[in-house]
């Protein structure tokens with residue numbers, strides 16, 4: 001393919017060299033003439049292990065050249081990759097000036113070009129930027145519309161400085177946001193020969209992916225540091241602790257606990273988080289991230305209350321209120337907290353949880369239910385049908401195999417608010433369906 005790469009910074013320079021290695025013909029474009037001159041001389045404009053050798057190879061093979069002339073680069077290519085910076089403004093918001101400018105240049109050049117052209121954004125953009133900025137500028141300046149003559153895709157870059165070439169040639173995943181099949185396939189074609197899967201999604205999901213990756217990485221580093229700080233103060237080997245944590249790929253380094261849903265609860269997580277934070281405080285170790293977890297969890301309960309209040313209906317049915325489906329454990333169940341808040345606001349509630357009903361008759365939780373939550377015990381119904389008949393709004397409080405059949409019996413005028421991370425129940429009900437998040 002004939003490719004123009006806009007921006008010869010960390011991302012653009014690496015992408016230029018690596019795509020040329022893949023056999024493509026690449027023209028790098030930068031407003032900085034010194035960077036273009038360096039690339040033309042086979043020199044790397046940034047310090048990155050192995051980059052200069054690859055650029056030299058590309059220039060010598062006639063597959064890499066660089067220019068400051070964006071018009072000429074567009075006219076001699078079929079695909080343009082946008083790799084310009086998207087820095088922070090002093091207020092923290094994203095500055096799209098460079099992206100807007102480069103889209104304008106590409107768009108104007110396209111007025112003089114015949115034949116289709118694909119624009120692929122590799123810069124990091126907040127969700128909505130392609131539809132809100134990139135597309136309007138490209139369409140306005142080129143006189144073309146998104147379609148066969150103007151393709152647009154977003155393909156976030158996940159490389160890390162220092163290991164950028166290795167990351168380019170061995171990515172975990174390539175994400176492409178595209179509307180048209182043709183645009184997606186053309187981007188996938190750029191990476192033919194790499195073993196990683198190329199995943200297609202929407203513009204907005206692709207845009208979000210880069211942020212969620214980076215924020216997750218920042219979270220992991222900070223978590224490791226705070227645990228390390230507590231361990232250090234206690235004379236515990238923090239590296240060994242984190243090494244062992246990482247060895248559990250079932251619960252720790254795994255998708256478990258990473259799906260958007262409701263607050264955590266139960267007899268362990270809240271108690272143990274509190275105890276560790278209290279210990280850190282006693283040891284005068286600052287752990288702002290760990291302390292924020294509880295506050296965020298409480299916020300999630302409040303978010304559910306607000307969502308229910310916003311429905312403007314009074315009769316609520318709660319399907320599953322143990323802290324986890326398949327258990328009768330009500331200790332620190334966030335659904336119980338939610339129910340108590342709604343009760344305080346005067347809502348008419350009915351609760352159904354098959355496991356808790358069983359526990360009320362025979363289980364070890366019987367005394368807990370009778371003595372600690374008699375106010376909830378009174379709201380419990382023994383048959384799900386009673387709840388369905390009562391409720392204007394049905395809250396799915398936990399995941400349980402029995403819920404799908406119950407929800408299948410709902411009426412179209414009922415509203416379901418799903419607090420769980422599951423996707424299963426959605427198609428089974430004619431009622432209006434909302435998720436708490438995600």
Ligand SMILES: NC(=O)c1ccc[n+]([C@@H]2O[C@H](COP(=O)([O-])OP(=O)(O)OC[C@H]3O[C@@H](n4cnc5c(N)ncnc54)[C@H](O)[C@@H]3O)[C@@H](O)[C@H]2O)c1
Pocket residue numbers: 006007008009010011012029030031032035070083084085086087098101102105122123124125157158159160161
């Ligand atoms: N640096 C990283 O490791 C990394 C990794 C993944 C994603 N990203 C994202 O990729 C984007 C680029 O990051 P970077 O670190 O390569 O930026 P950078 O600042 O190193 O490079 C941007 C380049 O674009 C050039 N430029 C600006 N306007 C131009 C125009 N109109 N035409 C041509 N060139 C122009 C600048 O002169 C500069 O050389 C950002 O959105 C960044 O968030 C960066």
